[in-house]
Amino acid sequence: MxxxxxxxxxxxxxxxxxxxxxxxxxxxxxxxxxxxxxxxxxxxxxxxxxxxxxxxxxxxxxxxxxxxxxxxxxxxxxxxxxxxxxxxxxxxxxxxxxxxxxxxxxxxxxxxxxxxxxxxxxxxxxxxxxxxxxxxxxxxxxxxxxxxxxxxxxVVAAADSVWSALPARIDMLSAELQRVRSLAHSVGVRPGEHPAGDELERTTEELTSLRAEVVADPLAFWIPAGGSSAPGGGRPDTERYDRAARALDDIRREIDAVLQVRQDAEQRLMRLRDVLSRADRTLAEARTARGEVLAKIAASEVPAVSGPPTVLYEQLEAAVEHRRHARWHRLSPLLESLEERAEEELERARASLTAVTAPLAVRAELRGRLDAYRAKVARHGLADDPLLSERYDIARRLLWSAPCDLRAAEQAVLRYRQAALEALAASDGGGPTGREGGVR
Incomplete structure (x- = not known):
């Protein structure tokens, strides 16, 4: 050289x-x-x-x-x-x-x-x-x-790209988070009291930490473009930001659900009161009917009737207290449980009334059958037949007496029916039925 x-x-x-x-x-x-x-x-x-x-x-x-x-x-x-x-x-x-x-x-x-x-x-x-x-x-x-x-x-272009992209987006998300936080507090969604409140606190801490890290070390949030040698080629790493944004969306949906509860709470509480009141009235009717059945029907097993749904009434009062004190996050799951159990209680009360009044329904059916047989016989001019009159009187006495022995009354109605069939067959020339049809 x-x-x-x-x-x-x-x-x-x-x-x-x-x-x-x-x-x-x-x-x-x-x-x-x-x-x-x-x-x-x-x-x-x-x-x-x-x-x-x-x-x-x-x-x-x-x-x-x-x-x-x-x-x-x-x-x-x-x-x-x-x-x-x-x-x-x-x-x-x-x-x-x-x-x-x-x-x-x-x-x-x-x-x-x-x-x-x-x-x-x-x-x-x-x-x-x-x-x-x-x-x-x-x-x-x-x-x-x-x-x-x-x-x-x-170095300069990458740092500038990160600083231009992430802090502003973090600030916007933080502002939205503060709005959600205020809304959450208004419906009682707070840390330690509701999972969404805990997640809101974690997301707040994450955004605060993320912004400080981005400002102090922007190149830690830079992903270079693969295979590119151009200065500043790449993109900001937004994974942590995106994760925080998704978490805030989940929190917002949870709070919207709680807000919906607040909006519909009074109507839902009124419906609950109505359902429980109907269940209570139905049980009271069943208890009254049971006393009547025991007085009027003999030799019959009558199921016991439970008392009013006091536990549900206590929970309803707790729900009213939650609404009064704006504890919407506690009211929401309680209302869902109460609505399901109240409907079950009403169905149970109706089933209890049906079971208790079954003997009276049986007696009413036997009375109807006896009167139908009696009318059929009368149309054929056999009302004064001594055997039919005797069997009718026995059956009627059993069915209209108190207490009524259903088993004996049913047998008496069957005996009357059998005698009526035989009398009608004889009056029609020995056939099993007359021109108007036999007694069934």
Missing amino acids: GDGGGPEPGEPVMSREEADRALARLAAEHEAIETSLLSLQDHAGRRLLEGAELTGVTKERWARAEEAISLLWTHFEVYTAALDSLRELRARHRRPTLDDLAELTAGLRNPSVTVPSGPDGPDGPDGPDGGDGERIGLPELVDRINAWYAQALD
Whole structure:
């Protein structure tokens, strides 16, 4: 390698046109680099990073990026000075001499500039032989500047993307969370009293923690684009935010359900009172009927009738208290249970009344059958038949006496029916039925 005063031995000297094209490329590169550096200097993400109290991976990467930015400007100054020197050399003569071209060739192609040793220096901070720097060529200098710029921009752009996306969304979700919290408290959904209240507290703590972590360490929430080497390529990691948003949606649905209970509570309580009142009246009717059956029906097993549903009435009073004190989160499950049990109680009361009054229904049926047989016989002119009259009187006496022996009365009705069938058959010439049909 030469000393920068001329081309390498055996290396051809550039022509004037080649030197002019190389200088033009360097000038364009210089302008692009200067624009990029000024843009980086004014980048909002860079200003935020400089003023933030950083932690974690962001603190580490920003420290390296700041060093890279410092080296960028130092090397850019060297680049500017070298370019100015080459331009001055080219401007000496309109048509450069062979010596001018040889010097231009050496400056454009050979390691012709001395730069401070940095992270990319081959032998540490003092250069290859312990001096103040190292000599490199302009193309290598441009490559280093571009690499450091990409490194710094990647940190700045990624941090800015996270800060632009997540904190604002977290703040909006936190504002919605505060609205939900206020609504939750109004219906008694509080930590320690309702699962949704506990989840609301956890979500609040998570959002507070998440925002602090995002502000202090934004690069911990950055997912680089796979396979992309472009600075700032990737997207913010929103997994924790999304999880908190879903949790808040679940809490909101739970509170909406409690609010629905508050809105419908009075009507549901009124319906419950009505159902329990009907069940109570039905049981009272069954108890009255049981006394009547025991007085009027003999030799019959009459089931006992339970008392009023006092436990359900107590729970109904508890529900009223929950409503009075706006304990909607407790009222909701209690109402659901009460509505189901109240309907069951009404069905049980109706079944009890049916079971208790069954003997009276049997007696009424026997009375109807006896009168039907009697009317049939009378239409055939057999009402005064001595046997029929006797059996009718026996059956009627049993059915209309108190207490009524249902078993004996049923047998008496069957005997009367049998005698009526025989009498009707005899009056019709021996057939089993008459022209109007026999007694069934």
